[in-house]
Amino acid sequence: MPIIDIHNHFFPRSWPDLAERYGTPDWPWIKHTEPGKAEIRVGHRFFRNIYCACWDPEVRLQEMDRDGVEMQVLSTTPVLFAYERPVEHALDCAQMFNDAALELCAQGEGRLKSLCQVPLQDIDASCKELSRCMRAGHLGVQIGNHVGEKNLDDPGIVTFLHHCADVGAAVLVHPWDMLGQTRMPKYMMPWTVGMPAETQLGIVAMILGAAFDKLPPNLRICFAHGGGSFAFLLGRLENAWQHHPVARGICELAPRAYLNRFFVDSAVFDKRALQFLVETMGAERVMLGSDYPFPLGEHGIGNLIRSSRLTSRAKEQLLGENALQFLGITRSKEVGDTGAAKPATPNVPPGGQLSYSSYLQVPALLELQHPQSSPQHHDELLFIIVHQTYELWFKELLHDLDAVVENLRGAGAIPDSRDEVYEAARLLRRCTEITRVLVEQFTILETMLPTHFLAFRGKLEPASGFQSEQFRELEFLCGLKDEKMLRYHRPTPEAYAQLERRLREPSLHDVFFEALRAMGKLHVDGTATERERFDARARAVLSLYRDEHSNRDWIDVCERLTEFDELVVSWRLRHIQLVERVIGTRMGTGGSAGSSYLKLTLDKKFFPELWEARTLLTE
Ligand code: HEM
Numbered sequence: 001m002p003i004i005d006i007h008n009h010f011f012p013r014s015w016p017d018l019a020e021r022y023g024t025p026d027w028p029w030i031k032h033t034e035p036g037k038a039e040i041r042v043g044h045r046f047f048r049n050i051y052c053a054c055w056d057p058e059v060r061l062q063e064m065d066r067d068g069v070e071m072q073v074l075s076t077t078p079v080l081f082a083y084e085r086p087v088e089h090a091l092d093c094a095q096m097f098n099d100a101a102l103e104l105c106a107q108g109e110g111r112l113k114s115l116c117q118v119p120l121q122d123i124d125a126s127c128k129e130l131s132r133c134m135r136a137g138h139l140g141v142q143i144g145n146h147v148g149e150k151n152l153d154d155p156g157i158v159t160f161l162h163h164c165a166d167v168g169a170a171v172l173v174h175p176w177d178m179l180g181q182t183r184m185p186k187y188m189m190p191w192t193v194g195m196p197a198e199t200q201l202g203i204v205a206m207i208l209g210a211a212f213d214k215l216p217p218n219l220r221i222c223f224a225h226g227g228g229s230f231a232f233l234l235g236r237l238e239n240a241w242q243h244h245p246v247a248r249g250i251c252e253l254a255p256r257a258y259l260n261r262f263f264v265d266s267a268v269f270d271k272r273a274l275q276f277l278v279e280t281m282g283a284e285r286v287m288l289g290s291d292y293p294f295p296l297g298e299h300g301i302g303n304l305i306r307s308s309r310l311t312s313r314a315k316e317q318l319l320g321e322n323a324l325q326f327l328g329i330t331r332s333k334e335v336g337d338t339g340a341a342k343p344a345t346p347n348v349p350p351g352g353q354l355s356y357s358s359y360l361q362v363p364a365l366l367e368l369q370h371p372q373s374s375p376q377h378h379d380e381l382l383f384i385i386v387h388q389t390y391e392l393w394f395k396e397l398l399h400d401l402d403a404v405v406e407n408l409r410g411a412g413a414i415p416d417s418r419d420e421v422y423e424a425a426r427l428l429r430r431c432t433e434i435t436r437v438l439v440e441q442f443t444i445l446e447t448m449l450p451t452h453f454l455a456f457r458g459k460l461e462p463a464s465g466f467q468s469e470q471f472r473e474l475e476f477l478c479g480l481k482d483e484k485m486l487r488y489h490r491p492t493p494e495a496y497a498q499l500e501r502r503l504r505e506p507s508l509h510d511v512f513f514e515a516l517r518a519m520g521k522l523h524v525d526g527t528a529t530e531r532e533r534f535d536a537r538a539r540a541v542l543s544l545y546r547d548e549h550s551n552r553d554w555i556d557v558c559e560r561l562t563e564f565d566e567l568v569v570s571w572r573l574r575h576i577q578l579v580e581r582v583i584g585t586r587m588g589t590g591g592s593a594g595s596s597y598l599k600l601t602l603d604k605k606f607f608p609e610l611w612e613a614r615t616l617l618t619e
Helices: 018-022 057-067 087-106 123-136 155-167 189-208 234-243 255-261 271-281 312-327 356-360 362-366 380-413 419-445 450-457 469-478 483-489 493-504 508-518 530-546 552-583 595-603 608-617
Strands: 004-009 028-034 037-042 045-051 071-075 112-116 140-144 170-174 221-223 263-265
Touching: 004 170, 004 312, 018 028, 018 087, 057 112, 071 087, 071 312, 087 112, 087 123, 112 123, 123 140, 123 155, 140 155, 155 170, 155 493, 189 221, 189 255, 234 255, 263 271, 356 362, 380 419, 380 450, 380 469, 380 508, 419 552, 450 552, 469 483, 469 493, 469 508, 483 493, 508 530, 508 552, 530 552, 530 608, 552 595, 552 608
Parallel strands: 004 071, 071 112, 112 140, 140 170, 170 221, 221 263
Antiparallel strands: 028 037, 037 045
């Protein structure tokens, strides 16, 4: 079982002068005092001594080896959260440190992963930054246990946590900005007294404020430092809940019933406290967290768990098994079985330069083909590579179409601006070119004789194109949303959550017509039927074409969208031809009727109004 430390911190070796960058005082900065040592200062105030394990992956990996730790999941330090600052500064700061975290992890031989930070004072900005970070390789997010006066049951924060569940992000809640500081000016009491109380407050607010009732059960959330004083005082909380209606809050169940909704880490520094924590929370809810490499962290990471009187099974759970679940990763996928982890990010030697191979991760890429036939059938490699190539292009299409959606949204917000419309058309052109290649690519697979495919087809069941998450995402993103198709993704909760999110979000179709509405081209009465709405949309497109001189850029977007629609239908048709050429009219491995089912999809169009407008033009 891997040993995974989910709570530890980093600081980059250096970063820009934030006070100068944002024109406001009292930002954290780093002062290198001697080789390998530094101070963090906040404005003129001393904050903390740190050493090179914060920024030097080589030192960190050596110390992980020393302590037998296979993987660490790094977070920034709450002093960088900037929740009280203007959102644009907090976002910029978050992006800077989030990217720095990935750079550090890239040098961690696949053994370093990261949680990002977000400007939690602004929920939209936080959701966007989290999504960006998840795409870039973070495993989740570290948040503070409150934002000013707002606790974790604040509706905005609950919305953000919902988004975390949707995108499969693990959430680590870290106490910060401690209460009662004027009464705790000395002896590090904000850390030893304030932090445990803050964490307890975070958990209690989520329980009593019904946040857990509102959030989906697939949210993976963990509270640092053993959940602060929560476990020890749970009896008191339950007692109040049972006997004082006013103490009940608005939750549906008694507090103890929510223990299976969150994790805590093991940073309690006392064997009896750990034993009690495990007895209260359950061995499946506590994970190794060290607070390394800070002075208050565990020296000899994992020793508290190893030397405790927990059963060996419980130790396994605490040291790594629970973390795999919390982080939403599998051992085989993220952590090597031999103890040496597989590189997941460019493997650049410290101080060295990127090479073609490390940048593109060629060795990892070439490791990803695993034919199932035995003895291996010659053509199975082709079958795998063609599918993988499609999936890579699907990824690029999603990336570009997401940007098109943003551009059209921008165009709707400022109807006179032309830049976004131009950019949308430019990116759509790329999408059509990619799709053209995807239509063509089937011919390569047609060099495989049907008999050769049948020789290994039996090994594929029940895997099927129905399970291509990205293909379905593309359909949902463009506007063809069919909730029924989610059922093929039930076995993979992250894919399921991602598709559910796509179902909820405005599609390309939605933002395109919203922009036309904002421009005054589309008028729909609130009482209109679905058919009347469709006609209104088609007529809005018609009005663009009828005044070509004024609408050239929008007509360009329409043409690109039409071409994309056309090419996706071509893809469907070529796929059917391939299917018939290889398996005739047999059933698919996904259980459908095969080509006769696929033929029904030929009528699917993302933008039927663009086609209808052509009929109207001839009126
Ligand atoms: C020998 C080659 C192939 C055969 C025999 C084949 C067969 C099938 C069949 C029968 C289906 C219907 C679902 C089912 O019952 O499984 C299907 C769906 C699908 N296939 Fe393929 N396929 C092949 C190659 C490909 C390739 C190269 C791709 C590229 C990504 C692909 C992507 C898909 C997708 C996305 C679906 C779902 C389509 C939808 O729901 O509209 N297939 N395939």
